[in-house]
Amino acid sequence: MELELRHLRVLCAIADAGSVGRAASELGYSQPAMSTQLRRIERHFGKALFERKVSGVELTQYGVGVLAQARDVLARADAIGRGPAESVSRTRRPLRLAATNSPVLSGMVVRLRSRLPDLALTVSSVYPSSEIVQLLEDGEVDAAIAADYPGLELWHSAAVAHRGIVTEPSFVALPSHHRLKHCLEVGLADLAEDAWFVTPDDGAGWPGVFYAACESAGFTPAAVHEFLGDQLQLQNMIAEGLGVSIVQATLRPVPGVLIKPLTGTPLWCRYVLAWRRASPADEIADTLVSSATAAYRALIAQSPHLRRWASRTWSVTGPQVAVRPDRGPLRHRRDPANGEDAQGH
Numbered sequence: 001m002e003l004e005l006r007h008l009r010v011l012c013a014i015a016d017a018g019s020v021g022r023a024a025s026e027l028g029y030s031q032p033a034m035s036t037q038l039r040r041i042e043r044h045f046g047k048a049l050f051e052r053k054v055s056g057v058e059l060t061q062y063g064v065g066v067l068a069q070a071r072d073v074l075a076r077a078d079a080i081g082r083g084p085a086e087s088v089s090r091t092r093r094p095l096r097l098a099a100t101n102s103p104v105l106s107g108m109v110v111r112l113r114s115r116l117p118d119l120a121l122t123v124s125s126v127y128p129s130s131e132i133v134q135l136l137e138d139g140e141v142d143a144a145i146a147a148d149y150p151g152l153e154l155w156h157s158a159a160v161a162h163r164g165i166v167t168e169p170s171f172v173a174l175p176s177h178h179r180l181k182h183c184l185e186v187g188l189a190d191l192a193e194d195a196w197f198v199t200p201d202d203g204a205g206w207p208g209v210f211y212a213a214c215e216s217a218g219f220t221p222a223a224v225h226e227f228l229g230d231q232l233q234l235q236n237m238i239a240e241g242l243g244v245s246i247v248q249a250t251l252r253p254v255p256g257v258l259i260k261p262l263t264g265t266p267l268w269c270r271y272v273l274a275w276r277r278a279s280p281a282d283e284i285a286d287t288l289v290s291s292a293t294a295a296y297r298a299l300i301a302q303s304p305h306l307r308r309w310a311s312r313t314w315s316v317t318g319p320q321v322a323v324r325p326d327r328g329p330l331r332h333r334r335d336p337a338n339g340e341d342a343q344g345h
Helices: 005-017 020-027 031-045 061-079 105-115 129-137 208-216 231-239 282-301 304-313
Strands: 050-053 056-059 093-099 119-125 143-148 160-175 195-198 223-226 244-248 257-261 268-276
Touching: 005 020, 005 031, 005 056, 005 061, 005 105, 005 282, 020 031, 020 056, 056 061, 056 282, 061 105, 093 129, 105 119, 105 282, 129 143, 129 160, 129 268, 143 282, 160 231, 160 282, 160 304, 195 231, 231 244, 231 257, 257 304, 268 282, 282 304
Parallel strands: 093 119, 093 143, 195 223, 195 244
Antiparallel strands: 050 056, 143 268, 160 244, 160 257, 160 268
């Protein structure tokens, strides 16, 4: 087989979609035809470019290198015939990214760098999501990951665009010797006497939504430790029995910690990707979105407690996990395991 530009576009589409089936749909192929095409391309290179997983496909280490070269070739081919002003070197396009405490960040950055190796990426950690929005409005950053909560969606001017990455349920982390360790799910009211580790005000509704959920469950936390540190420190303190904490559903527990769903799922958190409309370019914005959703799919695959909860709670129609980004404020719950609206189940 002689390698052609269309083959490189197939590779890029599969990498961006995180799934052969979704890439086939985007390019107008049938899934069997796309799978056959991918096998032919991999035979040409003599090595696997993608690793097949329950959640879709992930680039192999060899595939990451091939994809970076493929994107470079496609960009150069696209520039053929353009004048000097149109084909300015894209070797170091700047991108200033801010992010709150999100599990998506590291996986997104890894994928972003492999897909757009010419980016000069700088990442800033900014905890309050309200401050992140202001940085975007002021032009201090180009793109950001923020968090908000159903009914308390972040608002911004027309200068900023956003896409929802996912809305996930909030779980609770308990010490492994906790009295409720054998429960599949834990009622919030059953933790009324426990000490809590609670992160401070994030400018988007937390911890107000937590205290409101506690009030609805009929209690006020007996003891609260305000804590803003890394997840390992938090889990170590929980493992020692110093308290419990609301955590992200994809958190991987360390030895001595259990992650449990909350009965009735009283707390949800949405991760949002936002960017300035004037910058970055559409190509970068689209790649940010696809990288973020692919990163979350990978997190689901590594989170058996979340997958077990989803299998009990939602109707899952297929073996693949897909997170579909939302284009507007989310006012209803969504299934993080398959991206479908929760209503009707």
